[in-house]
Amino acid sequence: MGAVITLEDVELRHGGRVILSGLSGTVDTGSLTALIGPNGSGKTTLLRAIAGLHPLAGGRIDRHGVSSADTALLAQGSHLDRSFPITCRDVVALAATRVGAFRSIGRGRMAATSAALDRVGLAGMESRPIQALSAGQFQRVLFARTIVQDAKLILLDEPFTAVDTATTQLLLSVVHDWHAQGRTVIAVLHDMDLVREHFPHTMMLTGQTAQWDAGLQAA
Amino acid sequence: MLNFLLEPFTLGFMRRALAGCLALSIAAPPLGVFLVLRRMSLMSDVLQHGVLPGIAIGAIFAGLSVWAMGIGGVVAGLAVAVVAGWLARRTGGREDSQLAGMYLLALAAGVALISSQHSLDLTHLLFGNVLAVDDTALFGMAGVATITLPVLALIWRPLVLESLDPGFMAATSGKGGLWHLIFLVLVVLCVVSGFVALGTLMSVGLMMLPAIAARHWSDSLAGQVRVSVLLACLSSVGGLILSYNVDIPAGPAIVLTAGGLWLLSLVAGPRASLWRQAMPHA
Incomplete structure (x- = not known):
């Protein structure tokens, strides 16, 4: 299991303001990772940067040959004209x-x-x-x-917001299907109980940096 | 009664105007449906004012040639559309005051340019003149319709996807801007080709009003497109009859008819109309 995403000293800005800097780390192929952190910590921006939709202010994101056609980003549904x-x-x-x-x-x-x-x-x-x-x-x-x-890399931005428990359970089972099929899944989440129960890996954005697989025990 | 309906079309210029307006009625409303869906209704406003300076400049350089004015109008329309699109994107589409600023500026510039030329009749340019629909203007309308329909059919799927979810389109293919640009070219062509008969201020009406009214008749995209074309054809025929019998310019007459059909749809259409909201289970 190699890395599917390598972040090297990534810096992200939004509207001129630095929201993340010096972010490094790897996401393994086939891993299931929750991206957590307070509002405004840059979770959505990081997800979009991983998808190649947000320019990097510094550093590098290596996607190890995973093309944009192999990447699926489920943005927050509210942006879509219902x-x-x-x-x-x-x-x-x-x-x-x-x-x-x-x-x-x-x-x-x-x-x-x-x-x-x-x-x-x-x-x-x-x-x-x-x-x-x-x-x-x-x-x-x-x-x-x-x-x-049918993507190898699946990025979900707050996929269970405004969704009832039954639907969340069903959609979680879909996420587990993807994981079982060897796809890499990264999801922005807020519900810590859900993260603890279903996501083996976490990446926590705090202030301007990140903690990998940490913060859960303390939470 | 029959005389009232048929007499206008015994005249050659009225038949030419009818043929041209029916051609536009088939091509323009589907574009209007997409403009409404893309929340770009205000863009049509910007365009109708924006083409005017171009038409005026075309006329200043080449006299009263439909070609020169048409080309001037298309160039100015595209320029305005691109700048307005850029302004809208820069502010995330939430800020429309800049668009309003743009079309006021364009309208004032257009009127000033036209007033400086004594050979140009401002009323005819703004509101149309069926007497001026010569073969060139007719072929212009028919030609634009002939180009618009197949091109729209070709770009239909990406345009639907880009209108529904531009973010998804950008993430998966990244070519959203291309389809958007082709679409804008079609819109500009339709607005400009109608200006001789309908006037620059009114030709957008034939594009937008049937499209807005169609929302009250169907909740499928194809259904809305079909209804909008039908309503536009009715407006063209009805408007020209009105124009002839009451002696008002064709542009306002057609737009008044289209507006009447829209109000009727808003009040009594089968979907999301006032009548439906008052009696949901009727």
Whole structure:
């Protein structure tokens, strides 16, 4: 098990302000890591930087050959326009790996889409417009979309916020599936009980630096 | 009654205007649907004012040639769209006062330029003149419609994905900006091609009003596009009849008709209308 991500002296800024500096460490291939820390400590920014979506103010992030097509980022769902006239099936199918702009969405991809919606407990709701969904159901759709992306590196930003317990349990089982399949998962989380129970590794951002696999016992 | 409806179209210029407006009615409203979905309704405002200085400059350099004014309008429209897009992105799309500043500036500049040229009639440029729809203007409208529909069909999927979730698009392919730019070019072409018949201030109306009204008829994207085209065609026919019989410019007449259909949809449409909200189970 080699490293999938190596951080070397990473510095991140947001709007000119330094939010993280001197951050180094590695994330192993196939590991399941919770990214924790107080609000404003730079968790989302770090996640976006790992996905290659936020420029580094200093240092280096080595993704060891994992391309952006092999990376899935589930951003906080609230950024997405929920009134958009589109069905659950289409949201998921549009993300199927490497469909691109013009390639046809064949029977295989539609099957993968249905299977993913099944997995998150939305069987039979394929044709429902997303504006008719509850917050929890919508988060399930986003998880189904992440499933069909079939990525080696999966980054989740507060995936269980505004989601009820039953949905959280179901979505956690999806996360464990990914882990069992050897995919690397990093999730930004706030619920420490959940982190202790389900995440073998943690990375805690405090102030401007990070602590690896620490802080849990004390918490 | 039949006379009232058919008489306008016994005249050649009215038939040309009708053909041109129907062509635009097929091409422009689908773009309007995407503008609404992308929360860029204000962008259409910026565009309709922004093309005016370009048209004026085209006319100053080459006289009253539809081509010169059209090219000037397209160049100015694209410039305004790109700058407005940059301003909106810089502030995360939350700040629209800069867009308002831009279109006020553009409108004032356009009116000043046009007023300095005695050969140009400001009312015709702003609100349209069906008498001026010559073959060039007609081919312009039909040509733009012919380009717009296939291009929109080609970029449909990435445009849907980019409108739904630009962050996801950026993370997975990183080419969101390209589709956005192609889309803006189509919007500018449609706004500019309609200016002879409808006027620069009004041609956006045929794009936006049917698109806004369509939200009250369908909750699927394809459904909204179909309804918007139907409403725009009705507005074109109805507006031209109104324009002829009441003797008002074609642009305002068509936009008034489209506006009436929008109000009707808002009040009594089958989805998210006032009637639906008052009686959810009716």
